[in-house]
Amino acid sequence: MVEKDKSRLPAAQVWIYGLPALALTAVGIPLLLFLVPFYTEEKGLHPEVVGYVLFTVRLADAVFDPTFGTISDRLRTRWGRRRPWMVIGGALLAIAIWHVFLPPEEVGWQYFALWTVLLYGSWTMVIVPYVAWGAELTGNFDERTRVAGIREVFLLVGTVLTAGVPTILKLFGVTGQTATMAAIGIFVMVILPVSVGLILWRVPEPPVLAARGQHHGWRASFDAVRKNGPFIRLISAFLLNATAQAMVATLFFFYVKFVLQDPDFGPMLLLTYFLAGIVAVPAWMWLAERFGKHRTWAFSMISSAVAFLITPFLGAGDVWIFFVITIFTGFSLGCDQILASSMQADVVDIDSIRSGEQRAGLYFAIWNMVTKLASGIAAGITLPLLGHFGFRPTETGDSPQAAIIALIALFAVVPPVLRLLSVRIIWNYPITRERHARLRAMMERKLARQAARRKTA
Numbered sequence: 001m002v003e004k005d006k007s008r009l010p011a012a013q014v015w016i017y018g019l020p021a022l023a024l025t026a027v028g029i030p031l032l033l034f035l036v037p038f039y040t041e042e043k044g045l046h047p048e049v050v051g052y053v054l055f056t057v058r059l060a061d062a063v064f065d066p067t068f069g070t071i072s073d074r075l076r077t078r079w080g081r082r083r084p085w086m087v088i089g090g091a092l093l094a095i096a097i098w099h100v101f102l103p104p105e106e107v108g109w110q111y112f113a114l115w116t117v118l119l120y121g122s123w124t125m126v127i128v129p130y131v132a133w134g135a136e137l138t139g140n141f142d143e144r145t146r147v148a149g150i151r152e153v154f155l156l157v158g159t160v161l162t163a164g165v166p167t168i169l170k171l172f173g174v175t176g177q178t179a180t181m182a183a184i185g186i187f188v189m190v191i192l193p194v195s196v197g198l199i200l201w202r203v204p205e206p207p208v209l210a211a212r213g214q215h216h217g218w219r220a221s222f223d224a225v226r227k228n229g230p231f232i233r234l235i236s237a238f239l240l241n242a243t244a245q246a247m248v249a250t251l252f253f254f255y256v257k258f259v260l261q262d263p264d265f266g267p268m269l270l271l272t273y274f275l276a277g278i279v280a281v282p283a284w285m286w287l288a289e290r291f292g293k294h295r296t297w298a299f300s301m302i303s304s305a306v307a308f309l310i311t312p313f314l315g316a317g318d319v320w321i322f323f324v325i326t327i328f329t330g331f332s333l334g335c336d337q338i339l340a341s342s343m344q345a346d347v348v349d350i351d352s353i354r355s356g357e358q359r360a361g362l363y364f365a366i367w368n369m370v371t372k373l374a375s376g377i378a379a380g381i382t383l384p385l386l387g388h389f390g391f392r393p394t395e396t397g398d399s400p401q402a403a404i405i406a407l408i409a410l411f412a413v414v415p416p417v418l419r420l421l422s423v424r425i426i427w428n429y430p431i432t433r434e435r436h437a438r439l440r441a442m443m444e445r446k447l448a449r450q451a452a453r454r455k456t457a
Helices: 011-018 021-027 029-042 047-074 083-101 109-136 141-163 165-171 177-202 218-226 229-258 263-291 293-308 319-355 360-388 401-426 433-456
Strands: none
Touching: 011 141, 011 177, 021 029, 021 109, 021 141, 021 177, 029 047, 029 141, 029 177, 029 229, 047 109, 047 360, 083 109, 083 177, 109 141, 109 319, 109 360, 141 165, 141 177, 141 263, 141 319, 141 433, 165 177, 165 263, 218 319, 218 360, 229 263, 229 319, 229 360, 229 401, 263 293, 263 319, 293 319, 293 401, 319 360, 319 433, 360 401
């Protein structure tokens, strides 16, 4: 039995590191939840057009994300590798947030496409160095779960705050999707610069031991990623599970409005879902330390899929049954984010041992690309399919029965199947705590030899 490393990062440092996630969350699940209904119902864009634009944007990310991740890894400045990109990306993200969340009265698909491209491109410029920075803060197996866990707590809190905006505004007599989008946009533009400023000031960037000129070429880098077996298994499982999440997020308000037929209950259900995710985070972190990350994640996906299998049989008026399902599926939300991200940091170590480079940026850029690809697949498949069956989001009760059946299938049947396929892939994942301890020992010896050579050069 390999003894666990007891070293821990200072609590203040970890909490400050997690703070930017409070603002960055708006480009995740809340954007999927509010973006599609807002631009289809309020701005009049056809669901198929919105779906095709989102899917095309994600295809463009397939080139931009890994390219930027590699550039981030190779940058050397007096301020570090990650800091400059967070400043530049944060400024561009604020501009994009303004245009996407607070658009003019009349917009066309060109406006939507342009600012969506900038939104996700600038988000990549922030999130890739941010998450890679967190992975580099510590090499300890369980400490990485703590870092990812606190970051995801902020992510979930930010999600609760943004998802709860309609309910909060209603208390002040303000309603409507336009007011909701504007409030979220202003929230992000206030929190983002403050949180980025704090992390730049208080969180150190670990030194990079790789010397200049030792980087492999682009083709060799991607070939090394392709040959990293645990990473391929992890990213495949993550893609299936993230696609399931994105499909649910994209169709959530449509399901509540047209199947349960109680749209006013939607914000409360959403708030309950994310609050359940926050409450369950400490339990998932404890279970991961006791039973291992991959088995805990697999159990979380199984429990979520089983609970969701009741959903296809619900209909008008079954809101309270769906409320209970929402709590159980919400419990697994934090686990999906925390453990998958922590496991991602572990597989980067395999590449570092083989290559002698520290390429966390490239790996997390691919991770980010897959995250956006999942939401692109969800929007690019579900919305055109609903449009094909005649779904009309602006006219309650005017969609044909075939469209409602398609909505139920895409929301309530396909996601649990995708989650169970993800479990099948991840069940025998090879990176355990003991194996990772051996990998880290090898890596530390290799980096120490590299540092010694630099001193004598």
